[in-house]
Amino acid sequence: MIRVEQLIAQRGSFTLGPIDIDLGNSSYLTILGPSGSGKTLFLETCMGLLSPQQGQVWLDGQEVTRIAPEHRLISYLPQDLALFPHLSVRDNILFGAKRRQLDRTQVEKRLNELLELLELREVIDRKDVSTLSGGEKQRVALARALLPEPRLLFLDEPFSALDATIKRQLQVKLREINQQLGVTILHVTHDQEEAFMLGEQIAVMIRGQFRQVGDRDDIYYRPATLDVARFLRNQNIFDLIVENVLPDGTLQLGNRIGITAPGYAGAERGQRLAVGIRSEEVMVIRPNKPIGPELQDNLFQATVEDILVFGGTHTLCVKLRDSNITVDVELPNCAMRDLGYDIGDDLQVCLRKRSLWTIPMSCDPSTKENVHADL
């Protein structure tokens, strides 16, 4: 469907790329990254609104790098929706169909489908788009983008201005659209929940480059670079050195703290690693409870230093007794109520081996920039 090869684009002093990606029909890719990482610039370059300095864009096997945006059959839903205020709701939705001179009967049929799917029947005859609510505007813009049956739909943070309830409804709707209409979607967002809920594949863009492209679990549990790990709110990251590689590949790591971690190809003694674990993966061992075999490694005595309360979870900041290293432990409210911990309490935590990720420092592009000093 869409293939991007070695794409490089420039805006001011910011450079995007080089970027390579290949997406099949009906797929859903979310591009996740912090503000200013180049996500919108990437979309603009793929859409032909900005000429790349280098590289190629292919759509359905045809090279479109130098083809005008109107001939690419890509629809675009920008963050601010860009509804046309001088046109009625109906004219907004039908704009693309009229410009492309699509068959009237087909357009009517498609319009009816979309009005049904997006629940727009009540507002279709409104003359003034400014009278629509935020959610209605979003759905009208989505209908306008979908009506000409685009090959690809590009979404640029489309729900960032909506409240949580409407946002969730539209996210569900978007998944339906992807599945029912078979439209390939590239969805840019900085909202991690949204990216993980919608994206079959997720690309993490940092400083103009895709640092990692993979499925949900890859991105969530196995960050490829340290800046991806940090962006995905991995709080517990340790700077460790490989002390021993056991015959089964397991690594014994040390440096202020001793940890056993899963091995990886090419692991060698003396190698420096960034090792991390998500705070919700850190286990709190209940006193006097038997410990299963997979929790035998990486057990630490600790003391609660601080407790941060969020909506549905608590984060315990615990200091490991022998190393003075602080680890964040996330507990759901119900578990926290059962355990009843308070600041100063002692507890035992386990950095479960299979939940640990490792990144060799020598292989990480982001470590060359700023990581050593931070760890």
Place this chain on the structure above:
Amino acid sequence: MLPRDTAFKLSMLLPLVLLSAYFLLLLGSQSAFFKAEGFIDQISRADILSAIALSLISATVSSAIAVCIAIPSAYALARIDFPGKRLIDTFIDLPMVLTPIALGTLILMTWNTAIGRLLSELGLTLPFTLAGVILAQFTVVVAISVRMLKSTFEQINPRQEQVARLLGCSAFDSFLLITLPLAKRGILAAIILTWARAVGEFGATVMVAGTAKGQTATLPSSIYLAMSMADLPQAVTLIVILIGISLLVLFGVRLVMERKS
């Protein structure tokens, strides 16, 4: 209301009241010389009717040309990046800071160059011609038009044009179907203000086209002529006509602006 709030409002209102009083004084001072019974006779005179007609025609043509050139120029300045953009943007403002007499002089001197002589040979002569009046007014007002329209285009969200492109519009279609309709009120306001400035233009017009009665004497230059001959009643009549036209135009601008907001 707090005393401080009242003091603040008064400090803002006082200059406004003083300014209004000053303008009323300017208008009221004419009343001693204004004779209502002679007004109809005055405006039926051929030279005054000619001045009114010339002012209306030349201002309409010059402002129409100015806006037609200003729309693409302003769009280019607002949307397209090109080398030397800042320089050109500053350069375009030059007629707004130069006195109209200096501009008129520049036009006359240009007509003494090879290009000017060629244009004269092709029939575009300036002294004592309508073309001279129009060119002088155009030169003075075009910068105002560019400046107003640039600001109008800058206020239009470029994403709307981009979305239109992706929905099947060429760059030109997107300009015609999205940008121009969205700029409609700004363009209308630019037309009105440009026209008002052209109607009142004096310095450049006199320098380039002179003030021949019935030929190139516009309303402002006729006022000057009347004053130079100490014909106060005629000068006041012309001023009243000019004020009438200007008030109508400014009222129109206000209406447009209010609807825009």
